[in-house]
Amino acid sequence: MNRGFFNRFDLTLFITTILLVTTGIVAIYSATYGGTSVTDFYVKQMIFAVVGFCIVIVLTYLPPRYIAQSSYILYIISIIMLLLVLKFGKVINGNRSWFYIGGFGIQPSEFAKIATVLALSNFLSNSEEKKDPNKLLNFVRAGLIVAIPFILIKLQPDTGTSLVFLSILIPVLFWAGLNPFWVLALISPVMIAILAFLGKTYFIAGLVLILIMLFFFKRGWLWSSAILVLNTIIGFSVSKLYLNLKPYQQKRIEALFDPSADPLGSGYNVIQAKVAIGSGGFFGKGFLLGTQTQLKFIPEQWTDFIYCMVGEEFGFLGAIIVLTLYCILIIKFINNASLSKNKFLSLSCIGFGTIFLVHVTINIGMTIGVMPVIGIPLPMLSYGISSLLSFLFMVGIAMNAYRNRNIYLT
């Protein structure tokens, strides 16, 4: 092959993806090994990995304008699917988020992620003047694009996936030119709420941090003090609200942060997951030899808790390798976004990179006990056809952005 090929083909991203998908198949094989009825999950995952890589190749070579042009249509289709699934979907684990067609479950929310990022990117890249995110009307419009699928998914009620949607908005707007001051204004209340819950010291430290940042922005005392007051109010009302909750509700929230508070209930998964990973040691117990994994101590270990298998059977070494692969992948997304001269593809890469980052952080964080249990899959490792295909779709777009990085017009 000539140098021109590699010049336009993102080999690093491609190989990283292959390594992660392969690890996923191996992990699913082990997690379902000797199971009762689910022994063929790894085969299904393999088949759809092949399908997914075909999608990656097709997307790499597709003219970018086709993707941009179809983004709104895809978005509308996704919204219709989300409406339909609320009415006709199958309930699994308490969420009405699945269609069942010919033995395969399809999760419209996974595909809505793609469509939402594409639609948002298309909206923000259409014509430079009008789409300045610092203008209130544009900001509200962009917010609506994300809010509609967010609400529909929250109704399923799949809280985990809906949070992923919310997380897209600020990074993409920031990339599109939203002033960092507004980013701070949007993020700080969430941060303060969590810190206030953790304790007074955290809360005060958070407030001080915000104060320092406000000072550096120099946006005038009116806006700055408004944000500070708002955050202070939020901080105080969080602990008030918490005390007004019923004891069992308090316990549930407590267990989000401290699993030992409810070891047989919601904390069970986290404790078992931590034991699995912790007992892995440096080199792990060996493939198919993890007692936690093989004795099926961890529920859903082939989907949301797949990282336990990696940590237990392949040890710290395996866990770090997987984590590093994700970092390479996410950095490639950001890099391709900054290389691309096509604003639509650039914004899409940032959106997708954010989705990867949020999934990896929340999922791995949850299995090692530093994040609350929010049921979202580990990208390309967890079993799940819809999520595998949608993550590979994102990789395809990033490959396309790399290939067409020097072309300005769509």
Place this chain on the structure above:
Amino acid sequence: MDTQNKKLYFFGLVGLILISLTGRLAFLQLLNQGDFGKESMKNAVKTITETPARGLMYDRNGKVMVDNRPSYTLVITPSSFDKANIEEVANLVGMPFDEIKTALEKIKGTNRFNPAKIKRDLDFKTISYLSENKERLKGVDYQVEALRTYPNNFRASHVFGYAKEISEKQLEKQIGDYYTQGDMIGSDGLEAKYEETLRGEKGYKFMSVDVKGREMGSYNDGNSDIKPVNGSDLVLAIDSDLQEYAEKLMGNKRGGVVAMDPRTGEILCMVSKPDYDLKIFSGPTDSKQFATLINDVDKPLFDRVIQSKYPPGSTWKPMMSMIGFSSGELTPKSTITCEGSFTYGGRTWEDHGAFGPITVVTAIEKSVNVFFYKLGLKCGIDNYNKYASIYNFGKRTGIDLPNETYGLLPSQEYLDKVFGKKGWNQSVMINLGIGQGELLVSPIQLACYCAAISMNGIYSQPHLVQKVKNSMTGEEEALKFDQRKINMSQDWFDVVKKGMFLVVNGTGTARNIKSDEYVLSGKTGTAENSRGQNHSWFIGFAPFDDPRIAICVLGENAGFGNAFAAPIAGSLMVRYLSGNKMDVYKEDTTGGVND
């Protein structure tokens, strides 16, 4: 802010997350590995499944008909089993090497730490050998299980049915996940129909084991264990003495007998011949013996009482009379002239005599064909279908056994479909009038209809099981079955029953079974069979004034109704009414008379 700067923000965020996650991983896996490692060792729990004994079956007088006996089953726990020992185990239990290997491969689908059943019914010598060599033969063990045993001198194979090891297909198709490989599941007869009642609920004992699979005592002091619930017992309506007698009378003939209490629908005895030895299915099922049963041309696995369907022949005549009354084509007093044969559309249908103008009573008594040829023609297919279906013809009676046939009650649509809209005419009604032609019925349908006639229209759902007895609490629960009143005039039942009375007690076709002690009534039937000798039918009830038993007997290719079926039915009715004392059976040697 330019793109390069923005990129740095993102990189910073990614770096921060990478560092915190790595730090946390190092904390868990490198610094605390010891603690978590111990935790995970403690964590390994072995589940021992405790299979409850299946419920027993009693007859109506409390006599045990289906019992359990203890037996030893070889189990292998794959996680600790050394495959080098396969050969020794194979020789020990007398199982081919390959069979054990395939059985072990099948286990792959289940938890490797759970023992899987390999072979049932080990002898004592094998058990002692296993105990002596326990240390060496790791992962090989035995479990006590209950197997079926049948302590009486009769088989009732089709009534009891059998439980056998669950097949891979059944495992895949099961709803829920109760069954695992090696479990027994009711596969035919009552064992299948009442599977969930009989099987009980499995229990689970949890043992702490270390990673090597060594037991470290019971987990959580046994507080997490789930005790098995024994299967509940069935109390059947079957009278075991009558059952034994009926099987003896049927001998090695092919056919079926079913007797019921017409007042309740309770089945008193039920025989389908040829039958099979249920012992084949208890203990290690021999695949060769099973194959022989399946391939036998006489179909011993087939339950003739509820699954066979033949034309009812003249046993249909009381039904045809009810159709005639209901459609207004017949009254108890009206006469039809019988000339000895009947010609319609250029074709002639024969009879076994010329009887002149007669009423329905005589027509039933002497089984006069011309009477019913003409009546069938008058009523037409729509009335025929409408009124016969009230007696559940063409429907299931709802007996508590699996795979009951519907039989076949022809209708206008059916004939249109089979022959085409113009391919048939009214002449089909001539044959249908005497219970021949397209009409097909099962013995259980005939027995229920005969019972309903004897009870002046009270139709009871036939059933084998009276009560379910909870084996843990001893409480009995009576099962509920349907009973309905057929809305037809008492005058009609009176004349039809008078005809059936005269069949036995007058100058009718079954006067050979007249009893001095009990007033029997009934109707013979002979189903023409184009492929061989006729099928012999008899339906009857007794005593005439206060029926306590209704019966249907079928003899495949056994000739005239009064030659084979009537003597068996008569003797059974007498036997039952005499409290299982009298035996009046005399085999027919005359060849019988045409009905």
